[in-house]
Amino acid sequence: MGEDRPTEVSEPAAEPAEAGVTTGALARRLGVSPTTLRSWDRRYGVGPAVRSDGRHRRWTPQDVAMLEEMCRLTSAGVPPAEAARTARKGVERIPYGPDPAEGAGGLGPQRSQAAGALPLGDVRQECRGLARAAVRLDAPAMDDQLASLVERHGLVVAWDEVMVPTLHAVGRKWESSGDRYVEVEHLLSWHISRILHRATEPARPDAPATGPGPVVLACVPGEQHSLPLQALHAGLAELGLPTRMFGAAVPTEALTAAVRRLGPTAVVLWAQTRSTADVPLARHVAGTHWGVKGARNHPAVVLGGPGWAGRPLRGMFRPPGLRDALGSLRGLYDSVAPVPGG
Template sequence: MSDNRAKPRPSADSLRAAGFDGVPAAMPELSWPVGAVSERLGIAAPTLRSWDRRHGVGPTHRTGGNHRRYSETDINRVTLMARLTAQGVPAQASADVIASMDDEAVERQLTASDGDPAGDVTAGADRTDPGSDGAGRSAGDGERDDTRAERRQARRGTGPGVAASTIVESIVSAAHQLDGPTLANLYRQTLRQREVGDAWTHVFAPSLRRIGDLWEGGRFGVESEHLASELLQSELRSVVRANRLRLAGPPVLLAGADEEHHHLPLVALEAELARHAVASLFFGPRMPTPALVEAMRRTTPPAVFLWASISRRRHEPFWTALDAVDWPMTVIVGGPGWPTDVRLDHDDIVLRQVDDFDAAVAALLEASGRTR
């Protein structure tokens, strides 16, 4: 039996809310959980949670179930946070700067093409106090100069205040976003702040391993790994160029074993040796044994370093080829590819096996008659 009673008409406000009367209903804003943002930006989820909890740079959107989610503007702010910390700006200082910017200013900063995202954003942070004498010293308050200098160093990535883990996270994030300028700046600042050996052991090698693991897990493309490696090689080579006029003495030889594809550890060694004014000849990866022995014969080096990351045999053709050597020389082998029981029976050659970067540098310096 039908109900013929008049039904109440919807109000104009309810029609507008439903999208009628020519007034479209507002579409809900898209938002993402922390895991999705972590995968999108290449920043570890614990780092995102830390930035939210400690520095207030995090999700501002809430779902109907009261779950916190990142909006696009939140993601922009997180991206800028990553870039600033990559430049060496402390996390809290980065957060303070971001908090002072509106959404449009954040977006403009992200699209800036100057390659130095920290430069303009933090420029005002280094201004001297009113009443200064123009040299950064406030009248009657000179004892604060050291504190200001330390803050400036930390902001610019030249001081000791930036943790290696923070730099690693920033490198991984920049590689994931294919952000070449930030990546190059990060490498450059790290090499200014740290010695090559420390930078390689605690920053660069962990970063490359992490990027490689993410690529193997399908989260990164191979383009991220290539970009990170190529830019790092370029910055390490700049260290060699900066010290080229200081290089002296017979060069040591640096090479990868035949069929060895990885060579960045050799580039890092070349850079560290250059800092100690030790000349080297870099032959790179996949150096055929006959060619390496011929290079040794023609240059009579005091030492040869041979790198291997893939598994090698205990009885290498290289050991037999060394019979042609008739001058005192040290052969140093490094990398996880070498067996632990490598032996060489030769009157003129000392064979040394090293386990880490510092040991390799020390052995090469000793063979060259240098000290650290």
């Protein structure tokens, strides 16, 4: 009898743990960090109903429904304390699983105009979740949300519809609030840069020995804004196109030398402002030739960034956005690639 007692006591306690999900699994499902879930539990009382052995959290379907509502509300700009109160009150009437109005993928392309900490305007709901994480300086939440965003919607949508609007909102807040939001912009930019770098890891950047030259990506001299180029670099890696990324503020001499050495198919020059948009440099790069006499070649020049606006340069591309830039470069590369078996 004494030997059987521990078994009789432990078996009922194990059932809720098996029925619930762990904090890590729930965090992955919701697109937030485990740290955020623990913080919400501690601060707002939206924790699991069951804790095996008193410490390990196990989340039941009802708990999950409550957290899904919490995430939906905070992503729409509702303050966490108010979102928690609403989620706790409505947990019995919230269906288990994604909100049918948002589609099968959970947070979908539904838009929201709820007031938030940053001047976001009419944007995707994911922007509000990312902005709130940025303002809280919640690095794990930003990482998780960005990774989930790229995985679910692809790089172009993630960049154009979430990353860029959120960065612009942080910039506007910074401009109107002195230097109070500098740390927010720096942290958000770093995490976006990190996720963009991560997107290029599976890529093989070296062009085949007999294939067209790579796409050279460079900010013009004096230009420090390289995030858009990083997004383009990641997009080209997804397409399998060879690239050479030189980053911010590339000196004229260094860029010219690189073009001559690499013989690129195209050179993308990024200028964020009119003061950095160097028209003579763009013409010089476009006129750079290489190869033997009679078979000399030169690169196509692609002008990226708002700094080139109002400065039409004959024979140069100026795509309006990331999707168009990727399409133009794909077309350029295909037009000079050798035909298989040809």
